[in-house]
Amino acid sequence: MAVPTQTRPPLEQSRHLTDAMPGPQSQALAERQKAAVPAGVAATMPVFAARAEGGIIEDVDGNRLIDLGAGIAVTSVGASHPKVVQAVQEQVASFTHTCFMVTPYEGYVAVAEKLGEKAPLSGETRTALFNSGAEAVENAVKVARAFTGKQAVAAFDHAYHGRTTLTMALTAKSMPYKHSFGPFAPEVYRVPGSYPLRDGLDGATAARHAISALEKQIGADNLAAVIMEPIQGEGGFIVPAQGFLPAIVDWCRANDVLFIADEVQSGFARTGTWFASETEGIEPDLMTTAKGIAGGMPLSAVTGRAEIMDAVHPGGLGGTYGGNPVACAAALAVLEAIEEDGLLGRAQMIERVIREHFERHLDERIGEIRGRGAMMALEFVDPATGEPDAALTGAVAAAARRAGVVLLTCGTYGNVVRFLPPLVISEELLREGLGVVSEALAAA
Template sequence: MSSDMLEAEITQERKLITEIPGPRSQEIHERRKKVVPPGVHTVFPVYIERAHDSIVVDVDGNQLIDVCGGIGVTTIGHTDEAVVEAAREQLGKVTHTLFTMNAYEPYVRVAELLAEHAPGQGDYKTLLMNSGAEAVENGVKIARKHTGRPGVAVLEHAYHGRTMLTSSMNHKGSPYALGYGPRAGDIYRAPNSHPLHDGLTGAEAAKRTINHLEKTAGAADLACLIVEPVQGEGGFVVPADGYLPALAAWCKENGIVFIADEVQAGMARTGKMFAIEHFGVEPDIILTAKGIAGGLPLSGITGRAEIMDKSLPGGLGGTFGGNPVSCAAAVAVFEQIEKLDLLAEGQRIGKTFGDGLRQLQSEFDCIAEVRGFGAMLAIEITKPGTLEPDAERVSAIIDYAGKNGVILLSAGLYGEAIRFLPSLKMTDELLLDVVSVLREALTATA
């Protein structure tokens, strides 16, 4: 079925036919329990059959508003016509050769596009892999090779993946690392900037971070500092003004590679191509994944040429890294961002949806903060009159919304935040519908 047919069939509206989850979803979920381990968790047992733009249709025919987008993957919408067509055309040509054996042009084009959009001066080169965790692993590997140092600095509330190295880099050990054996060494965790909770200016928070790292690791032993410009799983935490520039300046003074983990925040999500641009920082390495290929698996490690060139031939790569079908889709994503002016659309969503969330904040004293940029926003839910997290209410709000056709997801070290990752194509009407369901949920859970 073509994407045009999907668009014709799937109207951009919330529409409920059965209870959610419906009988067919419940039936599949029972089958799933017998063959899929519980470690592969499902937040809400609704099974999706098809999707377009901001609406997903489950196997019972319910149309749900997707405000998660596969945790930031379908940034330009589900089944975007140009992405589907590009992938389909490439699928009929070449599906795999292994780029390090027999190369192909789409990989090169993606690398060119990432270099063109990198927020910095000079030449940039790119290694393509499959997932965000692989991007992080290779970013660390490349930084270590460039500097000859072992140390990796990360921040509190960080999330970087589920592999052995990346799960060791996460702030939250459970469930990502707990019980899976020894964790990787030479990782140093430092306090981050969290204005709502620490009350520090950017300069003060940076001084605290730097002092901690100089004492616990020693600048001369650090290969890299890896930061999420807007922390994802950590609760969409936005650092105070001046924090990231101060850290970047300290890295430059000490020969430490500054890595921006843009896996969740990048690719036009925040109203700029990369979230780091909101802070005026030019990173040494930028990591991309999730939204880069419109739903197909692809990730990029884009770094300054002098850093990327340190690795010997054969030292970088992977069997499926930079698959030609995923690369063709990624080229289409870049083209759609420009053609549809999706940076402006991200800013529109930030204004329309942000205003709606701030209105809710004025109505409900459990909303301690509305934060984020563009189409990457969050509300922090606390017990009224305090900053004590209220994860139980967050869960109840998400459950209520899900049963009423709005897919939401929590975030934060204590599950205290509700994060919003709408498609850049989400209409104002849908955004306001989400706000109305949130208002109902907040009222019902008071």
């Protein structure tokens, strides 16, 4: 059943600030928020969104902000891509839910097929769908334990894997993600990773340190899986030294330990390839995805080698909303849009623009420009000592936001600004946003 998409004037792709930000309508909504929403749910920007399209978010008071966050890497194809809008409307008109475990539907199967085709895994694959990145990670661990018959799981320094009890144990950073929420799930261990700016190690040396910890602190006979983000996200957009990840994966293969690639933030064209694992030269056993998978609809997935995924007994995987039909329709439209709109190339262009901009505007307080594709970051340091400068980072981010640019921070030490623009952002708008960040840094 075809449903006509509502037509409305396109959102002007320009930054515009009214006399005050936040304006009166955002202020009124903020008061309502305080009365209805717990303080633990905090917002980065003091404005309430009304529309979003391309590289712009418009708030309820008419401010238009340059979006360099994409809802934390979610709206990679744009917040209202026509293909996604149409697919969602058509699916809603057919049915919104039946539960795949009760009466299945084609959309779920089609998404699983597509992810099997795109995933950097050889041989036959299987995919199970869930709702959030944390849920995907939890289920990947369940699958790994069922397949191997072992319980221990190892994660790395600076890791972020979610906010549930198990994924908080896997996540490294205490504040705000773990503080006061323990005790955490058992049989989770942490080992050193690769952070070239901070540890100064090449990939082979860093891998030897990590493998030594895996062998001495846990033991391969006890270890079901090693999980890592190919590019660590919340930890600071850390790109491991060349050779680190392949060495870890090779050790896992030789010791009957599964390697889980957490591609929740780095997947779906974000890094200039379908998945960051491709660029890092690894083939995981299991892969978790979410965020950019469905254009803003809640959906996540675990994709893995068939013999691993099929190790779980019938009924052992699933959930009431997992693979919701509306989210599946959106995901199929996103996959189509990435290919037809050439968004892999767009991500590569975004990396070039960001690197060129900050290389032209070098500042001794920028310790490193790093990342891949449209997953880029600046790490700010004290130029005299090289120590992390969280205060400068906060000042730059706050100034950029006041100037109408949505800019996110991250990093274990709170000293990294990250660039996650929608892949459909215009080069002109991107350059303007980067200019605002440079002005904020110069003024800080």
